[in-house]
Amino acid sequence: MDVRLDGRVAIITGASKGLGFAMAKEFSASGANVAILARSPDALDAAVAEAQKTASGKVAGFACDVSQADQIEKTFADVVKTFGKVDILINNAGMSRAMPSDKITDEIWQEDLDLKLFAAIRLSRLCWPGMKDRKWGRIINVLNSGAKAPRANGAPTAVSRAAGMALMKVLSNEGAPHGILVNGMLVGQIVSDQIARRYETERPNMTFEEFVAKAGAGIPVGRMGKAEEFAAMACLLCSDLGGFTTGTAINMDGGATPVV
Ligand SMILES: NC(=O)c1ccc[n+]([C@@H]2O[C@H](COP(=O)([O-])OP(=O)(O)OC[C@H]3O[C@@H](n4cnc5c(N)ncnc54)[C@H](OP(=O)(O)O)[C@@H]3O)[C@@H](O)[C@H]2O)c1
Incomplete structure (x- = not known):
């Protein structure tokens, strides 16, 4: 299978590290x-x-805090100035944030929604007209398994992610007649800088490799995921070969999420 994205322009948020x-x-x-x-x-x-x-394509970096509306507008304009258009949008920037609900202030709720929901709303809205004109577009919202299976102490992330999943479904229904395909990818546990930060915070009495192996043992496939496995699935969805897949939220979790 030859998965190619030649000629496409992609914005990937939160792309200096990890997934x-x-x-x-x-x-x-x-x-x-x-x-x-x-x-x-x-x-x-x-x-x-x-x-x-x-x-084999070009790569350029754009400093942007996607939780800030003004920075999103400026960066989108800069990307279009650099590459001429945007065909693919990956709403990936995020961070882990979960705590007992009675500890979540309005400020924390707003920060989480700005980063994980409004960034995706704003960027999709900016990309939409060009995708519609060219009758081709791909949007992926990177979410977490809490979007489908919220657990106790899983907010605010689980709530922001569930909203991101609903946004994905609305946009997929609106975009399909225009060749714009929109999907979600729900992350379970995949080795990344985020996992390295968790190791530093918890400071367990073991090496990072042992920490990853121990966490992976509780996942049905017996290990954590690799960022490359996640990237390969995203690339397929964004290629022409992904042309019949839209409006779905794929569990990238080694079988850990208790729902389909
Ligand atoms: N890895 C997992 O197991 C896991 C599990 C559940 C969900 N996820 C979700 O999957 C996505 C990728 O996670 P990851 O593990 O790859 O994270 P990561 O290794 O921590 O990398 C996060 C990336 O996002 C950027 N970023 C953070 N806040 C940003 C902001 N406000 N504006 C722009 N960029 C920002 C970071 O760079 P700067 O700090 O320089 O901005 C970095 O490039 C995230 O949405 C995360 O919540 C991951």
Whole structure:
């Protein structure tokens, strides 16, 4: 199977590290021009340099805090100025945030919704007219398994992610007649910088490899996922071969989520 994205332009948010970076590498190696968005300019520069080593498309970094509406508008304009259009939008930027509901202030709710929901709403709205005109588009909302299976102490993330899943379904219904396909990918546990930060915070009496193996043992396939596995699925969905898949939320979790 030859999965190619030649001639496509992709915006990937939160792409200087982790799953976003793996997608930036996979997409650019598959021929797409890729705009990598993240906040830290140093990490952006490093990510662009690394992705360029295997890219057949172009790669450029854009410093942008996607929880800020004004930064999204400016960055979208800069990406279009650089690459001419946007065909693929991956709403990936996010971070883990889960606590007892009575501890969540209005401010925390708003921050989480700005980062995980409003960023996707705003970027999709900006990309939509061009995708519609060209009758081709792909949007993926990267979510977590809490979107389908919220657990106690899983807010605010689970709630923001469930809203991101509903947004995906609405947009998929509106976009399908125009060739715009919209899907969700629900992350369980995949090795990334986020997992490395959890290791640093918990400081368990074991190596990082042992920590990953221990957490993976509780997953039905017996291990955590790899960022490359996630990126490969995203690339397929965003290719022409993904042309019949829309409006679905795929569990990328090694079987861990108790619902389909
Ligand atoms: N890995 C997992 O097991 C797991 C599980 C559940 C859900 N997820 C979700 O999957 C997505 C990717 O996770 P990951 O594990 O790859 O995360 P990661 O390794 O922590 O990387 C996060 C990326 O997002 C960027 N970012 C964070 N806040 C941002 C903001 N406000 N604006 C723009 N960029 C921002 C970071 O760069 P800067 O800090 O420089 O901005 C970084 O490039 C996230 O939405 C995460 O919540 C992951």
